[in-house]
Amino acid sequence: MSKNIILCGVGGQGTVLASRLISAAAMAKGLPVMSAETIGMAQRGGSVFSHLRIGDVHEDGSKDIFSPMIALGEADLILAFEPAEAVRMLLYLKDSGRIVVSNRPIQPVTATLSGSSYDPQIMLDYLKAHVPYLTIVDIESATREVGSSKVVNLILLGAALAEGALGFTRDEMRQAIIDKIPAKFHELNFKALDYYQNIGG
Template identity: 50%
Template sequence: MNKNCLLCGVGGQGVVLASKLIAYAAMEKGQQVRASETIGMAQRGGSVVSHVRMGEEIHSPLIPHGSADVIIAFEPAEAVRALPYLKADGQVIVNKKAVKPTTSTLSGQVYEGTEMIEYLKKTVQNLVVVDGDAICESAGSARVLNVALLGAAVASGALDVTLEEMETAIRANGKEQFFVMNKQALELGAKER
């Protein structure tokens, strides 16, 4: 059975690494994987989108609109922007903390993300809102947000990957000195489900 996962956020949040961890875990299970990233102005806080498709026979790396099994969103507005990709019964995992875009900062507009979370609650049937800040504080680093969101996605069942398989991917693709912290973030994220 094929799975489509769309990850989205802003530059510096770890979207690309999270997509690589998902791809690694799926390949270790013998699945075909195709992935593609759109990075654009990511280094300046711009949008980052990563498509990961896994299964027995995958031909294209891009997820068609209306066919993502799961959207993992590192930021609420990016989750809303990605909704056209979600299939009818798809799952959305979203970090509740907003990242104020440059345009909002320059114009003096207020953006806290709460209106986006409320919109998602009204629109998405299968929604998990993750308190990424609390998990990062418990784990000891803001750099584990991506792993926390992966923990919630794994626990939701939308990825067909176990926590143990994701731990293996983290160990194989990360620095050993950060493994314990990442494992804690993965487990805390899984509890958000």
């Protein structure tokens, strides 16, 4: 299974951990993985992304991924932590690709200052019109239900998992959580991962 995944959002939203969990699941299956992400000034409230590429293993040992960067039109999945950021990354999506997006906007300070906050509904409507495989997650009720605002990343991962868009099984993702996250947070993260499945999509 070769897979290209983009995680995107605003600095500080936890895209990196989600990326790390998918990588761990791929590593556990012995698949080659490459990724690239935003580090530095943009982390202070700017748009951030993580490109993640999982390759195939060939019998002759040859590779099929050379660059961690995904080309336009090559992403199988975009995991968007913010509606406008999903639209920003849309050109990367394959025709057959899926977007899993949080419906909660993060308004830039500049928008608040000028009194012209952007309307997230315009972004979600645009996605609905252009993306055949779209999953919008109502993140307010999800975090309320799960009981923590810190696990948006696992809620979105869980939605991608439930849609069959991740390429891993629930057990493989649970194992990645066990391997990469301290034990005291396991239950909370499992709950977040299962949330979307449990509400029946």
